[in-house]
Amino acid sequence: MSFLSIIRRRLIFLVFVVFGVTVVTFVISHMIPGDPARMMAGDRATNEIVENMRRQLGLDQPLWRQYVTYIGQVAQGDFGISIRTQRPVIDDIKRFFPATIELALAALIFAVAVGIPLGVLSAVAKDRWIDQISRTISVTGISTPAFWLGLLLIYLFYGRLGILPGSGRLASGIAPPTTITGFYTVDSLLTFNWPALRSSLIHLILPALTLGFVHLGIVTRQIRSAMLEVLQEDYVRTARASGLPRRTVLFGHALRNALIPSVTMIGLAFGDLLYGAVLTETVFAWPGMGNYVVQSITALDFPAIMGFTVVASTAYVLLNLSVDLVYMWLDPQIREVS
């Protein structure tokens, strides 16, 4: 299968996903007992105003027509107006999306940088004390409620020690750097805005640790089991029989092959990171998509919820696509043939 056909397949798939997500959220949004028109118009609005609002929102139309209208708007990048913030949903998403990505990337870097060596170590020393410790860490990571870990870290580093901030992206006195990528750390670095860089980095530490710890567990476990499998392969025996030193066998031969199946896993874990961000952002008042969607759900702000799910699913499908491409690039059997 060639790169092009993979891309084509995924894009066709994306259409179905967006269709499915919008239908489901649309149906859910019409299951709720509340009346959005009344909600938007406010408590004291007269029936006439509410009716006007309903017509204005298209809520008097049959359901399927409302859906078609909605899809037409989505296709043009218009997700409607948020009931809660009264701003176009797309603008909100543009504002909050980079914060979430920045957090998720930082967490991923932490999880991968610690998880891969830990997983390799664990597999090599299988059933010895270092394996037991690493397995304990990974199983704890997988089993930790992220929201609770966040609270503990805030208590310890902010409440007790007072060395790290417990909420937000920047200290209150510091202006955000000029927007280039939307990542405060990168933007402040690019604009040589040192105070903003320092502040954004220390604000990133606790949320990234919280979110990354869960995924550290997943990465460690995956690398360990992939390594254990690969270490039993005949070619590892060949490498040992040829007198290659242990380090070369482990990193040059085994890890290389263990990473191929792990790429898919870690890629999917990144998708989960985006969702795990929902809880972490709530705890740390991180102004990202997770926080936004929790507030939207609590307010039953369906234009915002639907906008979020469409964007998140699209991101997820595109992420899968890039994972597929990396996988193909890593595996010579697929790379050389296509």
Add this chain to the structure above:
Amino acid sequence: MQAGTDSIVSVDDLSLVFPTYHGDVRALSGVTLDVRPGEIVGLVGESGSGKSVTAMSVIRLLPPGMARFTGGSLSLLGHDMLAIGERALEDIRGKDASMIFQEPMSALNPTIRIGKQIVQVIRQHEAISEAEAKKRAAALLGEMQVPDAARVMRNYPFELSGGMRQRVLIAMAFSCNPSVLICDEPTTALDVTVQAQVLALIRERARARGTAVLFITHDLAVVRQLCDRVYVMYAGRMVEEGRTADLLAHPLHPYTQALLRSLPELAEPKQPLAAIPGTVPALLTEIKGCAFRWRCAHAVARCTETPPFVSPGEAGHRAACWFAGEIAPPTPARSMPASVAAGEATSEALVRLEGVEVGFPLGRSWLGRPKAMVHALNGVDLEIRAGETLGIVGESGCGKSTLAEVVMALQKPSAGRITFDGVDLASLDTAALRTVRRNFQVVFQDPQSSLDPRMPVWRLITEPLYVAGERSSRKLKARAEELMRQVGLRADQIGRYPHEFSGGQRQRIAIARALALHPKLVVLDEPTSALDVSVQAQVLNILMELQASLGLTYLFISHNVAVVRHIADRVAVMYLGQVVELGTAAEVLDNPRHPYTRTLIGAVPKLSADTEIAAPAAVDLPSNVNLPEGCFFRERCAFKAAGCEKPQALAPWQESGHQVRCHRAAELPGWAQA
């Protein structure tokens, strides 16, 4: 033979255990072995004999947690291999002693280019530049007759065939001029023509470079072709040692004698083989005395004491038996039981295949159209006659297993017609097909995976009856007991599960299951390939007895020419989905006419022949995706001439029923093979 100082490898009284759930498995008990410079030493034994463990131990390749040495010594070029550290071992492995293994398909790293894998080994052991190492790697590949070495250097393993990969591994093993090369069944996974090439290569290169070889195999004929000296192992002990010719001609140990007698090569075709009764002991308890005594026809009270490993006559030929030299191997000639002779093949066709073709789609475009076709069968005309054994011989990819599935009606042919007792199978509806299907049953290669691990034996055996609608457990059990007795198993064991039986017993269970519905035709798809020779003899005997007593018809598929020669009445040789030669077993296998059959039979290692087998040229099988034009064998054929570019038909040569798919069949010189 004393452990001389001149030995490269010297194993003395070595013992080793594997700790398991069941207790310590005593894998090696006092093994003694020497390899001297420049000689090729064989190490023979059946599965579980400890031969591979011995080989791996020589360069300490067993993971430390998995095995524990409990006694003896092991030295390689004067190094005490049991005392040496891991770093020093790394310097010895690949440089002083290198090793190649059974599975070339998985023995190379799939994500690293061939050239880099060889260069890595060279530069690990020698301080030379990348460029020089590359030059040497290419030269080595050339020496191992790898065509287009420069291109292969840049290839990944998946781009090469199994035979080519084994050549790459041999090149890698020779890359630092080791003193000894350890080969652990390097040709077992290869087709017989490729095996011949690889064996010849190992022999020539080792001789030319003066490298000693320790060659582990289960195949005595391979030993005969390759080795100067041979050791025989049984149940983790060394039972016999000697020069190859001596040992095979005058075996001293009853086990070696029995092993040789159980080979179909040395027996009269269609006669019962002298199988070794029973199975190998499980080594979970310490065995005092001779480990073979329970299966030995000569065992006496004294055998409970450990026999010395001694030489009764000429120096260098010794055996671990109290009666070494006193027991003459009995002559294999036995009177033929009347029942076996009674099985008479008729000329009536039970199953007839006419122009059968099968193609499998290879990948699909996203519209669902196949991108290419694998042509598994390309016009097969064949009849299976009632009461006969029709043998199908061929190498991997020749379509023999697809043929089995087609005959079993498990696979629909894409063209052609199959009739059973005159009824066209394609004309039957599902219900009628189900009824007809009861007449043919199948026995697969691997009894381990063809029996559901979660069912007791009586349920397994009677599954066809259950499917046919019999639900009474009492009746099913009664039939199971009857079938168990029929295949020579104990009827009181029907409540056990498959893993509680040995490989040979499991295959008997599979045979019993095939017999449950009184079938007419039994398809045997490599039924003995997963078994040791002594067990293979048991299973072949059972099959022959059952055929005689029940009047069964067999379609016997195998890559093993000797087995087919022994059991088959008629033989069809297959190549690229076609039958290229057809006739009686004697006609086809003793006097082959088709050049491919000749290549195939010429490549089979012989126990008796003194001549070294000639290695066919190093070429890969043509692809069955893009079929060649004309005669499929043309490109590999030594007798290629004008006319070969036309498609060939299977035609009788001379007057007999012996058919050959070659227009030059009559012109070829006579077959002269010792």
Add this chain to the structure above:
Amino acid sequence: MSLESAEAEGTTPARSSSGVGYLWYQLRRSPLTMVGLGIIVVVLFIMVAAPWIAPYNPDKLDLLHRLAAPSLAHFFGTDEVGRDIFSRVLWGARTSVTVGLAIVAISMGFGTVIGAFSGLVGGRVDTLIMRFMDVVLSFPSFVMAMALAAALGPNLINAMLAIAVVRIPFYVRLARGQALSLRSKPYVKAAMSFGAPRVQIMRRHIMPNAMAPIIVQATLDIGLAILTASALSFIGLGAQQPTAEWGAMVATGRDYLLDQWWYPTFPGLAILITAVGFNLLGDGLRDMFDPRMRGR
């Protein structure tokens, strides 16, 4: 000659590689699995015995002792209305673990049946079901569960249903994959050659052999389900006050974090320990069912 000659003493293994003894042997070799099993036994005991072992009524208010620090009278301290946190954590096991088990039972039950059906029927129906599942798997599952729970009305039952529904496709895939890989096993081919109908093959060969990996996955999933359910409760979409539920307790305790650290800490610890128990046991079971580990 056809009869096996007398079996030599010591030739057959004394113990079989299946059965209770073997399982116990494997467990003993893996201390972490034993820890997991121990945790689960304790948690299940607490679930059953909560009314007898809890020192206080979990819902009894004691306004005189609000937000008390941990002491011998109140091991985990008290909450903002003076309820004993230790007793509430013990009672919380009933809610949280039951919800976790129920989620897995629902998703595994439906998923396995749909997956097996899909694999059995094959062809176009199979393709359609699987493509549909692929689409569902691409949904942001936690957000979907949130939206569902919000729309259905925030309570524990709805949260549970929402999580279970979102989890079904996962088991569909697993069960179908198992069915397909078993279908190519020689013993299934053998059954096909006897002309066994597909439903019979499914029942006799595929289902029993496919269950092991599904059960392993389900064990690992119980931990995840407990975590997810408590997360929904934490953001207010699951259990509501005054139900003793761990996630909801962390949520209310959050407001007292800086001054009464014990309030959110102990319920969260209970979630962590329970999830660790199921994950350790699941890991251990997976190693045990791994065919390469057999007999070792």
